[in-house]
Amino acid sequence: MRKPVVAVVGRPNVGKSTIFNRIIGDRLAIVEDKPGVTRDRIYSSAEWLNTEFNVIDTGGIDLGDEPFLKQMRQQAEIAIDEADVIIFMVNGREGITSADEEVSQILFRSKKPIVLAVNKIDNPERMNDVYEFYSLGFGEPIGISGSHGLGLGDLLDAVVKHFPEELGEDYDDSTIKFSLIGRPNVGKSSLVNSIVGKERVIVSDIAGTTRDAIDAKFTRDDQEYVIIDTAGMRKKGKVYETTEKYSVLRALKAIDRSDVVLVVLNAEEGIIEQDKKIAGYAHEAGRAVVIVVNKWDAIEKDDKTLREFEQKIRDHFLFLDYAPIVFVSALTKQRLHTLLPVIDQVAENHTMRVKTNVLNDVIMDAVMMNPTPTDKGRRLKINYVTQVAIKPPTFVLFVNDPELLHFSYKRFLENRIRDAFGFKGTPIRIVARSKS
């Protein structure tokens, strides 16, 4: 089931990114060098009262040198296209401006549920400033303060109430859903065409899907596959579809709907920051990952080329050390037959469950080999381990004090689990809980 999507819109400086950061909480990016850089992150998972959703900060979608009214209009359109619920944000200190009215007009025309948030209500005396916003016609305005964290609960309660009950587009559990992610021109569409050939069925108008999500369904050797949000096959036409941040947003949304993400690189080009960011999101989202190097026909090769390329990828994608790398050519179809078996394999690992007793033996052996860390004279004690989830495989360690499980020891245990059970291609999560 896909997660509901919430978008925040409003004119500049009303506090959208402040609220976005509040909503996503302490979900620090694992791969970003500088956490907390505003506007770097425009899309994230979030949670309220055990309901998971994704949130978009449309203010962070930079639409170039367009005049600001035009940018705002486009951001509102993106929110309408991409979101299930829209938070329309205004500034309680400034009252209604013509720009607010402009955004209202656009939102009114959509059929999406709108929650009106009046920000910068930093103390209760300011609640009077909220009432004039009733006249915008979106029902009861909710007073909040992004900088003080006030009213956030009321806001999210209102948002969650509007989540659709049916989110459609649910494929059979045994169907492997994957997406191809990568910069323009790396060969995503060519790969899709070469893999699927003529047998694809386009699945687009499923109830509950966003307007222009296009999936391709096909069957090979009795296994069903769906390629999510097929690259290059979307209807083009809207101005913002060519902007970089928007295409990143689409990629992140496709990742959310996938089991397996193919990170496609072009053998002729290097790896850039953008590739890392998107791959990092797949990792954080807990998706299985395969790195696909396309256009392998186009480069001069000797007996070292493959190893060197592999090393370069490993150096750049340190956090994806579990991801297999496949070298292919969509053009000559060279090694293309290796791709689906790898996808099958990582999808299987993504859903693998291991036996609790074997798992405990593996961990106890690991502890014998490399004793648990101590901190201020206290030693980490692991009592019991169990796998609590798949997609990705998630393990809970019951310990004396979760604080004692340092990153490096966790990493060590992860490697022991990988050595013992495989898990090639899938991230795994290890969580420490104090035994009660």
Ligand code: GDP
């Ligand atoms: P955006 O352009 O809509 O994303 O706005 P920002 O989140 O970047 O915030 C714009 C400015 O308003 C920043 O200086 C914030 O610190 C400030 N700000 C955000 N929320 C509040 C709030 O609740 N109260 C006050 N007083 N200032 C706020």
Ligand code: GDP
């Ligand atoms: P996308 O933007 O990632 O979907 O990339 P396309 O599939 O549209 O391909 C971009 C260009 O690269 C096209 O001109 C393709 O013909 C070319 N191309 C795609 N795959 C290969 C390949 O394996 N080898 C070579 N030499 N060219 C390729």
